[in-house]
Amino acid sequence: MTAGIERIDFRGLPALRLGTRNGASAVVSLFGGQVLSWTPPGGTDRLYLSPNAVLDRKTPIRGGIPVCFPQFADLGALPAHGFARTRDWSVLTERGSKDYALVTLGLVDDEATRTLWPHAFSAELSILLEESRLDLEFEVTNTGDGDLEFTAALHTYLAVREVEESRLEGLHGFSFRDKTDANRIKRDSGDVLLIEGEADRVYHDVQRPVLLREYDRSLGINAEGFPDVVVWNPWIERSKAIVDLPDDAFRHMLCVEAAAAQQPVRLAPGESWWGRQTLVAL
Numbered sequence: 001m002t003a004g005i006e007r008i009d010f011r012g013l014p015a016l017r018l019g020t021r022n023g024a025s026a027v028v029s030l031f032g033g034q035v036l037s038w039t040p041p042g043g044t045d046r047l048y049l050s051p052n053a054v055l056d057r058k059t060p061i062r063g064g065i066p067v068c069f070p071q072f073a074d075l076g077a078l079p080a081h082g083f084a085r086t087r088d089w090s091v092l093t094e095r096g097s098k099d100y101a102l103v104t105l106g107l108v109d110d111e112a113t114r115t116l117w118p119h120a121f122s123a124e125l126s127i128l129l130e131e132s133r134l135d136l137e138f139e140v141t142n143t144g145d146g147d148l149e150f151t152a153a154l155h156t157y158l159a160v161r162e163v164e165e166s167r168l169e170g171l172h173g174f175s176f177r178d179k180t181d182a183n184r185i186k187r188d189s190g191d192v193l194l195i196e197g198e199a200d201r202v203y204h205d206v207q208r209p210v211l212l213r214e215y216d217r218s219l220g221i222n223a224e225g226f227p228d229v230v231v232w233n234p235w236i237e238r239s240k241a242i243v244d245l246p247d248d249a250f251r252h253m254l255c256v257e258a259a260a261a262q263q264p265v266r267l268a269p270g271e272s273w274w275g276r277q278t279l280v281a282l
């Protein structure tokens with residue numbers, strides 16, 4: 001793996017490959033502004049990309065780290081998770097040395113976005129690859145002359161060897177909205193979260209990092225700016241129902257998302273907001 005940033009064709013999609021001297025690498029699709037792969041030095045891919053993902057530059061890509069903006073999930077009238085994940089992003093900056101690679105992608109409003117969402121905005125996604133660490137920072141500026149509101153998420157699909165053998169630590173005591181149980185608000189009372197069925201939870205105002213433990217490796221997940229943590233696993237029946245997921249996909253993926261979902265972000269003209277998710281392979 002060469003250090004630096006190169007333009008590649010990823011199964012027909014224009015993409016960037018980021019690499020460091022010590023062997024970390026990542027692939028970023030310009031369609032969706034979406035990280036599709038992240039491999040720390042000497043390891044295997046820590047992101048799940050569905051083998052059935054449709055890469056036709058129209059369909060949202062199932063896996064990696066989709067950017068949900070300006071709407072998270074179905075919290076509004078826009079298509080699910082908004083439009084950022086189905087737009088072409090531009091490359092704003094590329095910087096790298098032996099030890100890191102950094103790219104910033106940009107998305108601004110145009111006629112198509114304004115038809116769906118009548119606001120002027122500019123969004124930037126900065127992706128920083130370092131030794132065992134991947135850092136995504138998402139920034140939105142209101143470039144219009146009226147207020148705007150949005151919800152957003154970095155919808156991170158983590159690859160796990162077996163979801164039943166994985167445990168999430170750090171969510172104890174936080175309240176969450178349980179989408180699998182009529183959106184009831186509950187409080188997490190377990191020391192660890194085990195995935196033993198469909199999970200679709202928005203944890204509110206999570207103030208600390210989360211740790212994903214597997215039997216032989218762990219992953220630290222930290223967020224700043226994004227107050228919520230979403231945990232999603234479709235489990236057996238929903239995996240079967242989602243056309244671009246293999247039937248047994250639920251076993252090999254767990255989404256742990258950094259989100260601003262419970263309270264929309266409101267920006268006055270000229271104001272900006274940012275949120276960050278950092279993944280550290282341990």
Ligand SMILES: O=P(O)(O)OC[C@H]1O[C@@H](O)[C@H](O)[C@@H](O)[C@@H]1O
Nearest residue numbers: 073080081155179200201230232
């Ligand atoms: O199928 P999509 O639109 O990519 O969404 C996948 C899932 O994304 C999660 O973030 C939501 O909480 C789930 O409710 C949703 O099903």
